[in-house]
Amino acid sequence: MNSVSYKYISGPKYHLRAGIHPYDGKQLGKDVKIRECMPGRELAYPLGGHIGMPAEPVVSNGDRVNVGNLIARGTGTLSINIHASVSGVVKEITPRLTASGSVYDSIIVENDGCYKSIAYAKKKRHYMHMKKSEIRNAIKDAGIAGMGGAGFPTHVKLTPENDSRIRFVIVNGAECEPYLTSDYRIMMEWPEKIVDGLLIMLSLFDNAEGIIAIEDNKNEAIILLNEVIKRKMHSLADIYKGRIRITSLKTKYPQGAERSLVYSLTGKKLNRDMLPAEAGCIIDNVGTVAAVYDAVCFGKPCIERVITVSGDGICHPGNYLVKTGTYYDEIISAAGGLKDKCSKIICGGPMMGRALYDIRVPVTKFSSGIVCFMEDDISQQEESACIRCGRCISVCQMGLAPLMINDMANECCECGCCTYVCPAKRRLTQSIAALKTSRKCERR
Ligand code: SF4
Ligand code: SF4
Incomplete structure (x- = not known):
């Protein structure tokens, strides 16, 4: 690390007050290069x-x-x-x-197994020669939606009410969910795409600076992206010079949650009714930024994504480039299959993901991972009465009291921290999520 110039690297402005440090399991897949997984019939x-x-x-x-x-x-x-x-x-x-x-x-x-393709852009388009409306249309045409899991249409996010109020365009490379390493591999293997994708988004907002936010447990990615930024800065037009940097965030879950990130980088607090744009921020995950690059420069639609397959219940943990529409069971087979005693399969990461009861379901643009476990720790633990220890309150980044959540359910972002720390093994997040769902049903 010492041999690298950190001209483009800064620390966060504010530190996340709450949060937890769960076992991250990232060593299982972080050093395995992205492999392509071909779909079935x-x-x-x-x-x-x-x-x-x-x-x-x-x-x-x-x-x-x-x-x-x-x-x-x-x-x-x-x-x-x-x-x-x-x-x-x-x-x-x-x-x-x-x-x-x-x-x-x-x-x-x-x-049909032929993979016959339509012709995308005949030659590489350069965003600097495109109008803002052309860039936004290219992203809309490509059908890109938040690949971090939220599924929010990217062209809408990049079209706020007032462009001039956007001060930060943030690439979310925190990847704080345990076991997931797809964003890390994208940063390691396609760093140019990430920097170019950020420059494309930055070209839409004249008053903004670009930040690539990465947790400090991914130093290799920080170093690599720093080198790419330094190299590119020499050839860029003056309007982009000095406008992008990397912020190295403290490793802490849920650092990558949108509201946590906005707070760490700007000190501004968002509630459930506010979008990051109201705090002058546009945030996109690294996979989304890579897709933006492909769409704007090559007219490529969003038809594939990198997905982590990990956990102690899968034979070959790693990251796979998967075509949308591919069934989960085929990806699991490509990763060597499940171990004999695998007892739980989660779509997404273990903190915010959902347990699957059927693995014949398709990958979408916002499927980030499949995590397979030998033991289902949570279901084996007996739930007991609340002992009023207050731990769930101390870890909640939204400042809630999960034990008295009824009135506040809508503020909860379902990060899972409170369930993780609860000594009484109370399913706090799951009950809040169920409560929110039942309230939505009541309103219909
Ligand atoms: S952490 Fe669990 S036991 Fe402690 S106050 Fe919260 S709900 Fe009650
Ligand atoms: S109440 Fe919601 S936001 Fe707070 S720790 Fe629990 S799951 Fe996270």
Whole structure:
């Protein structure tokens, strides 16, 4: 580390007050290079699941599609386009289970195994020669939605009410969820894409500076990205010079949660009704930024993503480049399959993810990981009466009292810290999540 110039590296402005330090399990996959996982005979593309209205199919049974063809168009302000990630024939449009547990109408494509692709941009486009509206349209056309898991349409996020009020464009490389290492591998293997993607987003906001925020347990990524930034700065137009830097964040869960990140970098506190843009911030995860680069420079739609497959219950933990629509069971097979006594499979990370009861569900743009465990620690622990120890209060980054959550449920971001520390093994996060769901149902 000492041989590196840290001209482009800073520390956070504020430190996360609450949070926890769970076992991170990242050594299982962090040094394994991204491998490609090819899908099977059938792929499923759910029309919903992102924030906003479901997309509307533009194909019918029997239609031929190629890689990159639009198969469903985003409807309404918050929806996203969906594209085929293989070539083949549309078999049917039918309700299918997704990893969230919800059932959505899904376009089922039979893969012909040829991977015949539509032609994207004929040659590389340079964002500096594109208008802001062209950049935003390229991102919208590509159907990019927050690949960190939120599924918020990226073109909407990059179109705030007032561009001039945006002061920070933040690449979220914190990846604080235990076991997940896909963002780390993307930063290590595609650092140029991350820096170029950030410059593209920065070109939309004249008053903003760009920050790549990374936890300090990923020093190799900090060093590598620092080198890329230094190299690029020589060839960039003056308007970009000195406008981007890396912030090295203290490793602490949930450092990468949007509200935590805004606080660490700006000192501003967001509540449930506020978007980061109201604090002058645009935040995108590293996978999203790489997809923005591909969409703007090459016209490539969002049809694949890197997903972590990890945990002590999988034979070959690692990170896999997966086409959207691929079924989880096929990815698990590509990772060597489950160990004999694997007893729990989680979609996402162990803190914020959801346990799966069926692994025949498709990967979407916002599926970040599959974590498999031999022991289901939580279900084996007996829940008991609250002993009023106050630990759950001390770790809650939202400043809540999880034991008295009824009135405050909507503020909870379901980070899982309170459940993690509770000595009485109370399912605090799970009850809050259930409460929020039941309230949503009541309102319908
Ligand atoms: S951590 Fe658990 S036992 Fe302690 S106050 Fe919170 S709910 Fe009660
Ligand atoms: S109450 Fe919600 S935000 Fe607070 S620690 Fe528990 S899960 Fe996290």
